[in-house]
Amino acid sequence: MKTADPELMRAINRFTVLDTIRRHGPISRVEISERSQLSTTTVSAITASLLDDGLILTRHEGDIRNAAARGRPRVMLVLNPDAARVVGAKIAAHQMNFVVTDFCGEVISHLSLPIRVNRQPVGVISDLIEDGVRRCVVDAGLSLDDIDTVCIGFPGVIEHRTGLVRSSPILSEPDVDFAREMSQRLNVATIVESDSHAITLGHHWFGKGRDLDDMVLVSLEQTLGLGVLNGGQLFRGAGGLSHNLGDLMMGCGLAETIRLSALAGEQAILGEQSQQGRFAEAVRLGRGMAHAQTLIAAEDNGLTAAATRAGEAIGIAVANIVTLFGPPRVVIVGSSLLLGHVFLTTLSEAYRRAIPPSIREIAELVFDNSPDEMWAQGAAVVALCELYESPWGTTGPAPAPQH
Amino acid sequence: MKTADPELMRAINRFTVLDTIRRHGPISRVEISERSQLSTTTVSAITASLLDDGLILTRHEGDIRNAAARGRPRVMLVLNPDAARVVGAKIAAHQMNFVVTDFCGEVISHLSLPIRVNRQPVGVISDLIEDGVRRCVVDAGLSLDDIDTVCIGFPGVIEHRTGLVRSSPILSEPDVDFAREMSQRLNVATIVESDSHAITLGHHWFGKGRDLDDMVLVSLEQTLGLGVLNGGQLFRGAGGLSHNLGDLMMGCGLAETIRLSALAGEQAILGEQSQQGRFAEAVRLGRGMAHAQTLIAAEDNGLTAAATRAGEAIGIAVANIVTLFGPPRVVIVGSSLLLGHVFLTTLSEAYRRAIPPSIREIAELVFDNSPDEMWAQGAAVVALCELYESPWGTTGPAPAPQH
DNA sequence: CGATTTTATACGCGTTAAGGAAAAAATGCG
DNA sequence: CGCATTTTTTCCTTAACGCGTATAAAATCG
Structure with missing residues (x-):
């Protein structure tokens, strides 16, 4: 059971303020106070602390209120992009994507490596990822020492809490402690997270879920993943396991059951044809779905x-x-959307017919095929979320030692 | 966004202490401190406040430590059963169950009414429930004024936050504001909750989930319901809607889909035979499943x-x-378990075959066919949970006004 | 039988944080 | 240049936790 002490209180309110500043761009203290229901006093104390820690900056321009702005002008506050740098990565069967982002989650550099890692030994994959991270960091004009956290988005079933890859289609062995492996190689705190979870947070910050604190994301790639956002936070089931939609059983009786992955997984869709000729070539380049289209x-x-x-x-x-x-x-989201019109309309129609009438209105379906860069950016967001929640200093301008 | 203030802190810690006392029977302050990670000072202050509010009692007997107990003996603390009374109800198609419980959730009186409410007008059902509650309260030797909260467990899709019955098989109309209706009739705060959620909490407090803070419960009755316990709390999806398993679609393609309720709902199992003769009689008495067995x-x-x-x-x-x-x-849980051996072994076998091998070990299946009384008791627990979380006084012995 | 040991609980004090009141700062307007 | 207006900061009060220590209550030992 979690108990409360002043420290927790501070952590909660600091996070609230920081998150409000992140979401609502340049924003004044009064407005933060209105939005967060904290008193102006408290907001002042917390923002002072955040300024002190260098997490936010003041901007005197840009008060976009009524031009007839009387009184003391508001001082706008923004995140300090330079407060931290993180690396986000998305590892897929035929493609690796890396980004370095600033504290706001804006991409500084992006590296896309069309390399097949599928079924490679763990050591080889680690090598490739390490190289990718290092190169992307250099591309950003930085050194690894400047990086605060790395987050690697992996397909499959990931145990976020421990950083264990329980099972992944691109790893030939189960239960790989990838977080430790990469932390040691890079000497930077490393998080391993399901790629679906990463893209879910990515959409929450920058994409199709910006306005919502509750939503669900379904990712259709080599694996079929799920991300559930509940009250602005990822819902991680008991044990922090990520979900694997592909393991869902479709069918009524045992005679006719089949796993969803066998119906709608990448391999199931592309079928045997994809093993040969130009198709196989396309698949190897990670363009299987586009070719199929x-x-x-x-x-x-x-x-x-x-x-x-x-x-x-x-x-x-x-x-x-x-x-x-x-x-x-x-x-x-996911590469299967590239299958195009036939796939999308069938999906929508099947959904429309399968959804119980009583809740037909509550959910809307939105498709999105953002580039792989966004998945990596989502992984970066996962890393940033941890930074945001981590304790930094104490509230309020520390009583300056009197000289 | 939820912000933190001293009030929240107090609420959290008070709840922690109260819940620890509830779970771990007679317990001393030191042990509470160990279990909750709160300092002994804080525990002392909070327990003083709880004693002051009459929510807990001291018991000097029963220190069951090492017989060679030296030093000052521990004073054991227990919930004060008389601190509150609540009514829990379970409404089903052919049976209504009511219990009055004390503050510990122990049943004081139980009333089982074998009345068919199925498809009755809302007014009639309200009448029957009102009568049942009043009679059960009288049976307990109490008056309605002594009751703090009433919680009614309903089958179907319930919106806990608003007390709205979105859809229920025993109501002929959708979107009934049952919470308001009953609150007005009884003049007691009334909660409406999905019966599955009620029995889930019931099992968490008294049944098969006592030792776990994370579990899932599947209820197989007239409707097929689901309760998810996450971190000791009911997981209520966005909007606080309860789930309806029966609406799940089984099947791979549109051609062969069928809702789970059409395969495994009470009506689907009993089939057309149940409309006639002795079978119909049994069904009318709520003994359809037993008869089927x-x-x-x-x-x-x-x-x-x-x-x-x-x-x-x-x-x-x-x-x-x-x-x-x-x-x-x-x-x-649920009446369908009464179908007996064939049903249970088929279910277990189908589960065993359908569960992905990688997570076969993580979950255990447990069957339970506790009597209807336990469902009503679960509803009472829902009510008690709200009482536990509600703010009472302030922490600590208020600085006694100096005379 | 009283002193000593041992353990549990209570009390005073210091720390931290939130929030209210009012002062201070920064600007526009007459 | 003084005044109105709005934002931000400063000062003070209140609430809650935790630490150290005092006190209370029993068992053991001399």
């Missing part, structure tokens, strides 16, 4: 059927997720 | 097939729930 446009019957089947299954699964979580919005 | 034992092929089909479907659904929430335990 051109084939579908050219009326490839097999692929069209696969896309339809996958769309239906996902639509039903999403309806079930909505039944369980009742979110106001479902954001659907 | 005797028929199955007598090798009724139709019913056996139905039970098998339902067991398979539920087993798969439970596996999917575990995939999503990863709880260490799943408690399965």
